[in-house]
Amino acid sequence: MPTRFEQHLRRTVVPNLVRQFGESAEYFPCNGESRAIEVLVIRDPLSIASEVGEVLVNALVVRVKNASDGITADELDTGGDKLLIALRSGGDTSLRSIVQLLSDANGFLRLLVQ
Amino acid sequence: MAYTVIESIAREIVSRLEQIKIANGYAFNVTSVIRPNRNATWTPEDRLILVKQGDSTKNESLSCPGNPPAMAFDTTFELCGFVRTSDFCSKEYESIENDPVLRLSKRSRLKPPTPACGTRSQVTQSSLTL
Numbered sequence: 001m002p003t004r005f006e007q008h009l010r011r012t013v014v015p016n017l018v019r020q021f022g023e024s025a026e027y028f029p030c031n032g033e034s035r036a037i038e039v040l041v042i043r044d045p046l047s048i049a050s051e052v053g054e055v056l057v058n059a060l061v062v063r064v065k066n067a068s069d070g071i072t073a074d075e076l077d078t079g080g081d082k083l084l085i086a087l088r089s090g091g092d093t094s095l096r097s098i099v100q101l102l103s104d105a106n107g108f109l110r111l112l113v114q
Numbered sequence: 115m116a117y118t119v120i121e122s123i124a125r126e127i128v129s130r131l132e133q134i135k136i137a138n139g140y141a142f143n144v145t146s147v148i149r150p151n152r153n154a155t156w157t158p159e160d161r162l163i164l165v166k167q168g169d170s171t172k173n174e175s176l177s178c179p180g181n182p183p184a185m186a187f188d189t190t191f192e193l194c195g196f197v198r199t200s201d202f203c204s205k206e207y208e209s210i211e212n213d214p215v216l217r218l219s220k221r222s223r224l225k226p227p228t229p230a231c232g233t234r235s236q237v238t239q240s241s242l243t244l
Binding site: 030049057087 | 153160192194203
């Protein structure tokens, strides 16, 4: 059960943050039709893919509304969902895998995209 | 274009792994086989295979002097197969992994190539990470 603070944040802060800092991306669920969503993106430098040793991988931390106009927590499938997003701001978009749900709080899903 | 022996071996490994398809008698289709590049443009996907090339070390027992001398090297290629199951999948993780492991091992076993230009290389497969 969300706290009143979380509910307030979800209703008022999240839509404003997305409006101010969001950018367009396209969400490709592994089972279903793609759709355009707004996301907040932190573009980290290249990182090491720890599962496979010393191999570089691009990592983006993406915040998206935990709602039907974003991605709902129960539809997210980190086993195959993808995001069409630019590795560099303003650059060409490419299809990247959503590999992990980092956190789910206050109306935002925080996702690791590689 | 002529490739070095080690590059030819790497390309052969990639080529053979790319042939893992249902149409060729395998239980699944490999999504893609990639070798990492500088910009790290790859993205983890289910049934993707990453081919990593390790260091080459000289194999003294297979090398021999002469004109030209035969120089043998051991190079390790590590095949990292990605299994990314659905969040809603209840099947045991190991049982999903086990099947592709067998097929990757079979497919990637290479015989040492014939000597070329006085150089011999030997490929050993060190590990399989899934």
